[in-house]
Amino acid sequence: MTGNQGLVWLARRETLRVSKLWTQTVLAPVVSSLLFILVFGLSLGERIRQVSDVDYEVFIVPGLVAMAMVQAAFANNASTIFQARSDGYVNDVLSAPMHPWQVTLGYLVGGVVRALAIGVSLAVAAIVLVGVPVREPLALATAVILVVVLFSALGTVVGIYAETWDHTTFIANIVILPLAFVGGTFYTIDLLPSPWEELSHFNPVLYLVSAVRHGFLGTADVNIWLALGVTAAMTVPAYLWAQYLFTSGKRLKS
Amino acid sequence: MFRDDAPALETRGLTKRYDDGTLAVEGFDLTVPAGAFFGLLGPNGAGKTTLISAICNLIRVTAGEVLIFGEPAASLEARSWVGLAEQDINLDRFLSVRETLVYHGGYFGMPRAEAEQRADEMIDVFDLRAKERVRAPKLSGGQRRRLLLARALMHHPRLVILDEPTAGVDFELRQELWRYIRRLHDEGTTILLTTHYLEEAETLCEEIALIRDGRLIARDSAANLRENYSAATLADVYVKAMAG
Numbered sequence A: 001m002t003g004n005q006g007l008v009w010l011a012r013r014e015t016l017r018v019s020k021l022w023t024q025t026v027l028a029p030v031v032s033s034l035l036f037i038l039v040f041g042l043s044l045g046e047r048i049r050q051v052s053d054v055d056y057e058v059f060i061v062p063g064l065v066a067m068a069m070v071q072a073a074f075a076n077n078a079s080t081i082f083q084a085r086s087d088g089y090v091n092d093v094l095s096a097p098m099h100p101w102q103v104t105l106g107y108l109v110g111g112v113v114r115a116l117a118i119g120v121s122l123a124v125a126a127i128v129l130v131g132v133p134v135r136e137p138l139a140l141a142t143a144v145i146l147v148v149v150l151f152s153a154l155g156t157v158v159g160i161y162a163e164t165w166d167h168t169t170f171i172a173n174i175v176i177l178p179l180a181f182v183g184g185t186f187y188t189i190d191l192l193p194s195p196w197e198e199l200s201h202f203n204p205v206l207y208l209v210s211a212v213r214h215g216f217l218g219t220a221d222v223n224i225w226l227a228l229g230v231t232a233a234m235t236v237p238a239y240l241w242a243q244y245l246f247t248s249g250k251r252l253k254s
Numbered sequence B: 001m002f003r004d005d006a007p008a009l010e011t012r013g014l015t016k017r018y019d020d021g022t023l024a025v026e027g028f029d030l031t032v033p034a035g036a037f038f039g040l041l042g043p044n045g046a047g048k049t050t051l052i053s054a055i056c057n058l059i060r061v062t063a064g065e066v067l068i069f070g071e072p073a074a075s076l077e078a079r080s081w082v083g084l085a086e087q088d089i090n091l092d093r094f095l096s097v098r099e100t101l102v103y104h105g106g107y108f109g110m111p112r113a114e115a116e117q118r119a120d121e122m123i124d125v126f127d128l129r130a131k132e133r134v135r136a137p138k139l140s141g142g143q144r145r146r147l148l149l150a151r152a153l154m155h156h157p158r159l160v161i162l163d164e165p166t167a168g169v170d171f172e173l174r175q176e177l178w179r180y181i182r183r184l185h186d187e188g189t190t191i192l193l194t195t196h197y198l199e200e201a202e203t204l205c206e207e208i209a210l211i212r213d214g215r216l217i218a219r220d221s222a223a224n225l226r227e228n229y230s231a232a233t234l235a236d237v238y239v240k241a242m243a244g
């Protein structure tokens, strides 16, 4: 009895949930991000022309891809765990012969798979439609992994703490979305006047958007190592937090 | 390793105080021999579900120890030996009947082919063939209860725990369910049952524990309980024990 079989089946279950609901979980976010790219990029692109030496419609793609993945990973895990808790079927997993790290990882997979499905679809569409380059694939892959794990883990944590459904959407709409808007998704922070430029450096989303943008465009607001480092410095504790909750049973078991 | 010379269940000094201060189970010492058909009786709020949740790692226990066939209840091995049907139906709303069974088998370490085959068996036993591809929220109450029981039995547990399995279940299904559980018991499976139907407990259970306010107040065969309480039926025993 190692529990690895259980881990695989839990990961499969989380992936099945994403695929059963694929129009909501994957298609809808891809379409809405594409609309952003087309509408914002192509309409504003006429006026703004170049940002950081690339066309505006190209400039905004990495940030939009990152944000679509962030929101999907978070929402997916927050809702799958909240649902499992409120219907009580999380008990089928909690009583199963699995180690807490296996349960943490198994639940994480849904958010990761969903976010990657969205990210890859959007990236392919953007490469075809607006000719976005992929200049540093290795940096891009690293950034994407860190980002999706970070927000899947945060989703898990919020799904475990949430007392109502509204708590999960509250965090998504009141914390993540605003930070994304001011995190350099739509502009480079060089363009901001003081003190906004300096303040932007305290926004964690800036670093992950920068890391992803660097992967695509080979340049971003923040140095790639700093961007990856700051992102990793958030990912690791978020993951450990999720695992701690499964290990201690806090909020999952009364 | 599985040892059948150890009791199926042993709790020592088991105590659970919920975060709001409720002392639901206190200093509970209970031994259920391997192969027993064991009934846990007590009024609502006596602590039956709490006790079961402690056995199945679903609550954080305050103090005490739980052993399943001699292994700590939290160990992976002990967990794999227990099958639980909770009092409140808790089926995964995204899974069909078949998936519910197969995924549960997977969580409990069954290889896919074996899980598929066992799921087929359970689907037939619990008469769910017509609903195989239907998701839990679309099932009737009776079908959900049957699926819940099928899921509990899916991974061939050696200790089956049924928390009020027949609450709100019609007569026919109850008869069928007991026929099947009896057969399991005859094959050597240990059954731990809570129920409100005292006649049911009297006819089925070899041994009965009475709990009140989180404490064990008596534990014996139905016949001995009747004798000790000078009562004609188990129902009379129950009334006397709970009043005393």
Ligand SMILES: Nc1ncnc2c1ncn2[C@@H]1O[C@H](COP(=O)(O)OP(=O)(O)O)[C@@H](O)[C@H]1O
Binding pocket: A254, B018, B019, B020, B022, B023, B024, B042, B043, B044, B045, B046, B047, B048, B049, B050, B051
């Ligand atoms: N999650 C919980 N938090 C606080 N108190 C609880 C909780 N679950 C049960 N209780 C209390 O613990 C006591 C035992 O409940 P329970 O184990 O459900 O009894 P039974 O299953 O015998 O009806 C009751 O007083 C109940 O209100």
Ligand SMILES: [Mg+2]
Binding pocket: B048, B049, B050, B087, B163
């Ligand atoms: Mg109960």
